[in-house]
Amino acid sequence: QVQLAESGGGLVQTGGSLRLSCAMSGTISRYGIGWFRQAPGKEHDREFVAGINWSGSDTYYADSVKGRFTVSIDNFKDTVYLQMNALKPEDTAVYYCAATHIAGSSHPQSYTYWGQGTQVTVSS
Numbered sequence: 001q002v003q004l005a006e007s008g009g010g011l012v013q014t015g016g017s018l019r020l021s022c023a024m025s026g027t028i029s030r031y032g033i034g035w036f037r038q039a040p041g042k043e044h045d046r047e048f049v050a051g052i053n054w055s056g057s058d059t060y061y062a063d064s065v066k067g068r069f070t071v072s073i074d075n076f077k078d079t080v081y082l083q084m085n086a087l088k089p090e091d092t093a094v095y096y097c098a099a100t101h102i103a104g105s106s107h108p109q110s111y112t113y114w115g116q117g118t119q120v121t122v123s124s
Helices: none
Strands: 002-007 010-013 018-026 032-038 047-052 059-061 069-074 079-084 093-100 111-114 118-123
Touching (some): 002 093, 018 118, 047 079
Antiparallel strands (some): 018 079, 032 047, 093 111
């Protein structure tokens, strides 16, 4: 069993930065972690944002965030981070972290465990 808890969301202006955290507990080794987001009005559409394998050696990004977002992992703290820079209004969404045995997968169906989400709002 794996438990995930996101934090760090908030309101930021266009061009600003936020760092999201995903605290993990349980039997978490060998899982890959992904970040997804769900925009307003898209309740059935979770978009892959970024992913990382457990060792941190491989990272994966959606084209829409490449060069702006950075995913990292601290194995000592069992925490995955998503550093988000140069934020745009279209980045507004609820952000979720999730655990998978297929690191880097962009398909929500590949993920077994999910956090509760954290709201990110980017004002124009």
